[in-house]
Amino acid sequence: MKREMNILDVAAFVREARSLVQGGRIANVYHLGDILLLKIKSREQTLFIIYKLGSFITVSEEDLGEKREPTAFCKILRKYLRGGIIKDIFQPQLDRIIEVKVSSRAGDQYLVLELMRGGNIILLDSARRVVSAHCFVEYRDHVVKPNTAYTYPPVRGTRPDSSLDDYLKYFSESNSDVVRTLARYFNLSGELAEEVCARAGVPKNSKASSLQVKEIEKLREAALDLLSRVAENSLDPTLYIKDSNYYSFSPIDLTIYRDLVKRKYSSFCQLVYEYFKKTVVESLSKDKYSEFEEKKMKLEASIRKLEEAVKENEEKARLLKEKGHILLSNMHLLEKLLQGEKVDLPAAIKLNSRKVIVEGIEVPLPTTAGKIVEKVFEKAKEYERKASVGREKIKELLKKIEELESKKTLILEKTLSSIKKPEAKEKWFEQFLWFYTSEGFLVIGGKTAAQNEVVVKKYLKPGDLFFHADIHGGSAVVLKEGEKAGTQSIQEAAIFAASYSRAWTAGFSSIDVYYVKADQVSKTPPSGEYLTKGAFMIRGKRNYIKAELKLAIGLRKNDYKVIYGPPSAILEKSLCYVVLVPGRIDKNLISKKIQLFFYKRTGIKVNTNSLLKIIPGPSTIILRG
Template sequence: MREEMSGLDLRQVVAELSEYVGAHCKKIYQPHHEQLVLRIKPREKSPQDLVIVRGKRVYLSRRDRPMPTQPAPFAMLLRKHLGNGRLTAVSQHGFDRIITLDFDTKDGPRHLIIECFRDGNVILADSTFTIIQPLTHARYSGRILKKGEPYQFPPVAIDPHDLDTDALQRLLRESKRNVVRTLAGRASLGGPLANAVLQMSGISGDVAAEKIAEDTGTVGKISTALSGILAELSVAGDEVPGGWLILPMEKLDLGEEEVDIARYAVEASPVQLPAHGEFHCLPYPRFVDAVDAWMGNHDAAALARRQSEAVETIGGRAPSTEAETLERRFSQQKSALQGFSDKIRRQQEYGHAIHNNWSHVEELLTQVNDEVESNGWEVALSRFKDIPWIESGDPAKSSIVAILPDENGAAEGAKVTLFLSMSVHQNAQQYFETANKHKDKSKGAEVALNETENLLQRAQKKESKRKETGQVARVKRTKRLWFENHRWTILDGMHLLIGGRDAKGNDTIVKKHLKGDDRYVHADLHGAPSCAMKLQTGFAVDPNPPANLPPGVTAYRLSDNIEVADFSDTARQQAATMALCWSRGWSGGGGAGTAFIVKPGQVSKQAESGEYVAKGAFIVRGARTWFKDLRLKLGLGLVCINGIPLLMAGTHVQVAALCDRWVELIPGRSKRERIASRLSKVTGLAVDDIVPVIPGTSELAADHGLINPHNHEEE
């Protein structure tokens, strides 16, 4: 299976990427150290992801892929320089595996250079091609990839498009290798294309290139075959399919199932080669589409792979619970204590070895001191090479590393450091004192180990109790998910609905988050929150849920592209209901209310002459879609989003559809804090995470497994 793109592949990628010149770079992600994703937005087209897997491939994709909540430093740097930059050109360096993306940014021209050879690299350079930052620092013969250094392209290789029959004959005549290696290397064809050209010419690849050059007719056949492949590449995507996915013949019954294609595909190619004759070739309109069908599913799981790799490096599951953290600490402290014991034993052995070889050490110290006093350290060091009992000397510390005799009297015993200014006893005492220091440290380490063991036993009991009661594990995090700063819920179609918590939040919802294809929702009550129905932003089922989730908790992940053409009538009804429940109508004593939905263009801060619009308030003009007789009733369900267990409020019908464990909530007299405290005990979530979800004074109604999961399982 060939995963690395050749110069021929990249030539087609550049041709297809050139259609996106003029698009803007909206976001840059780095879900894995080996992968970068540039989200580009062409005019009048939906956004696409430019996926760069360093050293292997570059292609376009519209897949929904999870991204890290905290961007990597290199991704942050690219956002700073390329954010909202306009793509002005896409080029290939000769026929080499190097692509350059040129951007026009607020700071001037920027170049993103993608190297697809060796281990690969991605380099950000300024207008003068001075390196701003490479993904990986590297040093090669003749060029250095380091911040502040000028970027130097490798020497331009031969472009096969420039090889006519005469040029090809000269190339073969000057080569000392066989013909396939010559075409693959010196002619920049690469192995697969070189073999394809020779197969079409009916020539063995093992024949010496010099011998082939002697026959003009044979060279002509090679030139004709090469020209045919390059001509087919030039019309790929226009007159013929732009890409082909290569599948074994026995898999012809797969149909178009993407999972099976990704599993059984051999490679993707911009043209059909003779070697593909024994395979089944699926056509695609573009080469990048064929690559996406082949490796897109694998690359979309880059974040999950990074997380699993991080887990493996620390030897176990990622510490998301107190018990797991204490287990790791206990293991580390136990290893440290064992290390102290080993150090104490070694230091004592060295001290005893010096005492046991008192005469030998004393004589060695006397001789070295005499030599240093007579001839100096420089001469002494040169003579140490001829003395088997001395390994090295250190003039700065006035010491030597001596080898003590073993049981047979040979110079193969312990190696000890001897200071010339100290006696034999003092040198031995140095090791005993070091052993005593380690003993003191080990006592403290032993106390800490016992404390950790006690804490671990308590945490394991809590963990066992948590699992029995169906509680989720609290995840320590330094930053909330962005939508948690607002009221939020999931609508039918998995759309995200967000609403302001206060006047400042209302301004943020409208000015920052309300886009052209979204919808504005508001209850027909003064002071009600401004809400935004997000068309493209929503949620999808998480294919890699956390391992420590209890039964009945569904895992989702946030998505920026759920690919839904419009909101359903059910989603609009749910949004209007939530806008009413988030208003003061919840605590006002009523049982129903009214809300409306309008387009973003109907919402404005611009008041009529003589009027004033307060902070958090907006003017709505034009026709409105009204929703009347909306019931004040919610559901609270337990979900996991991006690996974080959360309590979600929503219409009771939608919560019942999304959550296996949920409870009904109706207006009442109980304070939010009291309800949150009760729910915290049964779910394991923090009270501070539950209080913002409850709209006001309420009462818990029918339980559907949230408070008592065992009864839910029996149902």
């Protein structure tokens, strides 16, 4: 599992973050353990730069919620940065470093965020001298001390965009294989080094010094291509999932992960935040569950000791039982031994005037061979009892660990719930059943008789088309601007109306659906008659279509929200999907099946309640994709 950003990730972050936060004002600074949070305000929105020491940096709309008493370092950052304007954000020397230039009344300040060597946060003044730092360090090749000029840490070897001569030099001098040479001397992570090898078509385990010049040229070209993709903003943010867990991520799709489940994002920053969100929650909760972690470590140490003791007692019992069976088979020899004769027995036996010692077990004299064997088996059973008691104690300790884990989970869930998400504004049509046709036309439908009333009275406009299944009881469906729509959209709206009608629960496979223009629908009944809620008068000719009852439910590719509607309108837009028809499986069970399928395919756990609202009734899944 990937645990930290590489130089390509940093480059992609800088490119995207610059467009998001440049010109914004730093409203506040928070130092939450190993996480630094910068609250950035602009005219349009409030954003947060989130940096975790030695791991990642991203921009998010989500407020991490819990604000603590500022540390001494945080107070210094607030003093120099709060109220300042972000002038630029950049990646020095193509390394795992992010630098934020901030303009304030006191002049320009620089906030340097290092990701290497466990990470560091360094505040520089306008002369680029160190004002303060998360930690002051003094390495052989990199020093961060107060009131000293700051210099960047040296790059490992050289940059990946170095000249061909540099590549030839490092490869000819390398004693390692190709992938390690790329990682060690060209500042590439292991992941990027493997990707360069894959794109260049050079076996990663080949000896570096044995490569031909053309092969080294291909490696350099592959590295330059990766960098140019980010520089030219040709991003394809991709999250990789393995065994239903997040495995890695990249600003561009990597060929080395072609066989993993992928999830695409429109924003790289959004992807990074999603990938590391669990890590963020654990960091914010660390001081709250540290007591549990200490207890867990002690319990685990006790379990290890008990496991060793159980293993030892089981082995002793096994050996004694073996010896006991041998003695049992040689009782006549044992009797001779007790009578003072010399015999050859495959067991450790000592005999003196007062006792006989067999395999360390003392038996007082006088005795018999039978009693000696009995004592051996009794001792074996004693060791077995000790092993059994040890196993029971291990079970008890494991149960205590489970209880501690449950308490930790509750703390993590509480921290997660405290993260403030920006309020999602519901679009007017999301209160109804809805979808967009394959031609891009909006279709809405009432969920209830009351909603049917609203759909017709408030949202059925001239130029729209009205649809209803030819059965009592069903959704009033409106194809917005339907008079401009093609036959495909009309057919899809008909399928939608058929699926959300009583025909579904009746088990129909198809049904006639009629559609009319908006001015043919009226709530005014003939004289002397009455229309119930959700009922309408249709005047003039009706157009009939035979429509299948079939509904697709999918996760939309760009934002992973649940979408639903006729298969022809949904499948191409979905990362994964199921297709339903009327059946005999209860909708509660169907919703759980869909939830499990989506989770296995994407790692996203969809709320079953949201699925229950859109499943028309008892169903059968006929297709998964």
